[in-house]
Amino acid sequence: MVRIANLGFPRIGARRELKKATENYWKGEWSAEQLLAAGRELRERHWALQKEAGLDVIPSNDFSFYDHVLDISVMVGAIPSIYGWKGGPVPLDTYFAMARGSQGEQHDEACAHGHHGEGHAHGAPAQEMTKWFDTNYHYMVPEFSKDQRFELSSLKAVDEYREAKALGYQTRPVLLGPVTYLKLGKSKDAGFDALSLLPGLLPVYIDMLRRLAANGAEWVQLDEPCLVLDLDDATRAALRAAYGQIAHALPNLKIMLTTYFGGLGDNLDTALSLPVAGFHLDLIRAPEQLEAIAAKAPEGLVLSLGVIDGRNIWRANLPALLDRLEPVVAKRGTDHVQIAPSCSLLHVPIDVSLETDLDEEVKSWLAFSVQKMAELATLGAALAKGRASVSAALDASAKAAAARKASAKVHDPKVAARMAAITPAMAKRKSGFTDRAKVQRERFELPAFPTTTIGSFPQTAEVRKARAAHAKGAMSDAEYEKFLREETTCVIRWQEEIGLDVLVHGEFERNDMVQYFGEQLSGFAFTKHAWVQSYGSRCVRPPILFGDVSRPKPMTVAWWKYAQSETKKPMKGMLTGPVTILNWSFVRDDVPRSLACRQIALAIRDEVADLESAGAAMIQIDEAALREGLPLRRSEWKSYLEWAVESFRLCSTGVADATQIHTHMCYSEFNDIIDAIAAMDADVISIETSRSKMELLDAFRNYKYPNEIGPGVYDIHSPRVPEVEEMTNLMKLARQRLADSQLWINPDCGLKTRKWEEVRPALVNMVDAARQIRLSH
């Protein structure tokens, strides 16, 4: 029989119960017993949901109190000595110390989406955290030493398997595979090669697999998403060695080897040569690989077909899917095919039926985890008993797909007409940078090394309280507006007082840099409960981009006008760029991403034009997420960067020479994309550099990057207040690499997650640093 499988269920809980439980525990309000009980309750509920949905293969050990990669570090005893672990079972507090630092300080969150978090406790700092492949989920980066030793130090996988079994569920435990796990790790030791640790790691994995088998597990799911990346021969050899040894040690345990987030491409032969019982492929990201694999896969290999999108929220067109699946099932045999989501459902929300305020039409096109499981069940039934057995569900699915395709909510002929009228000239400034810079210098008369900030100022408890009260209706529009005006004025006065050259309004009216714009654009929908885990207890609710995008009316002009009316200094208009809006949303799957991005670019272009007409002389368009949108495979970078850069240009180049376009990017790797950055042609770019000793400016120097740059001199991810001298030293390093006339002075990123007590002295020092540098200039 064709089996219906899941690879992982979201852990956070439909009402974010896990968030509440862990945070209560961290605050000391809950005991460890209470926390553990909350975890058990969630697991039991999720197993029951999957059983009720009719799944044949239900995962266990997909649950985690913080992160599944951290769980493996703890399982294999890869625990750096600073956490004071002396062997034996790893205590819960050691686990959370690795996640959050030993003083239990929350990860900082300068970029609403959780980038660059790092604990800065006085005790042991948290482990580093970074993005899980091309998702918005962040994992804890394993940290190895050169002579790293491993030992089995957590039986979580066995315990959860047994827990499920006691409840009557035969589950398929999930573990991140050993090769991907090592490749995700890092070491501070020179000459370190992660794969050299494999021989020491494998016995621990084999020990764990033996225990799972001894407890009754027939199948284990090992995730090796590294198989969709560009791999070198050493990694391929490591995969062969690892799975060869596992098969040798456990000839009767069936391994479902999963790959996701892309196609196998040139790793196909390696993958198919591994001695495993089952193989999972992502047929959403790489549908084209189905036929080749079905033809090439050894007889008897169970193919798990990932046909339900685990990364997006759209309903599938089930009859269309069956057209593709039926021939494969006929060819491979019903016992050798499983139907599954493309990847773990970790990346989608739980239940769309909770969304009572969502537009009914849009809602009818959506499927979250619960709905996706029902889709899987329908597919399973159709394959087992024929389409007629589930004809109503299939009809409903086809109807929803057709309705979405034809809906006037999705297609706006005015947008289509504008898109068709885009000309190359629209994505080009009128003059080159040198000419623009001249006009702009005359217009602004800024001192050398102008100082500015990135946009947001501390979102204090008061600001958040007012926003919540306004959202609940407890604070009237007028009162809220008045409150925001006062906050804005206050931050403007203060910036003037300390002597910043270019001001910002503080972004107090914004909940989130993407949501704020999404809520004002047509084509976006917002949810109430559709949370997706970003890291640890942090969750985001990505906007849903469902249709053609346009801007019914100005979004930021009134606030900009108010702010500028409060000062004679230049006030930057502040916008989020199209690529970032796209990358932080659930995006429609009926048009290419490039097209959706271009539509957003046109809407932002309108806003830029309106800001300019209102008098804004400097407009900043943040592209925080441009780099993280890079495809996993190098071969696809070029085309992504082409349309991403074109979209940025389309939104930013419609202005006069004298209007200064700023952009901001909060990351620090530019080497491999420097041509694209230069092609964006922003007059001024601010970037994150304070932690890298300005070394990343080498990329700009080597490229002979001509435009202006504000390299961050204040690490806003830390509560530490930088001294004047630290910042003058950093600028010294910057001046060794770039011309004085190119340089601005600013923090690494926005200040919204910092406290005023930190921001005040830090910016006073920053302005002081600028004064000192000017003296020596």
Ligand code: GLN
């Ligand atoms: N203007 C935004 C801010 O300061 C930029 C944040 C970001 O790029 N992540 O908050």
Ligand code: ZN
């Ligand atoms: Zn930033």
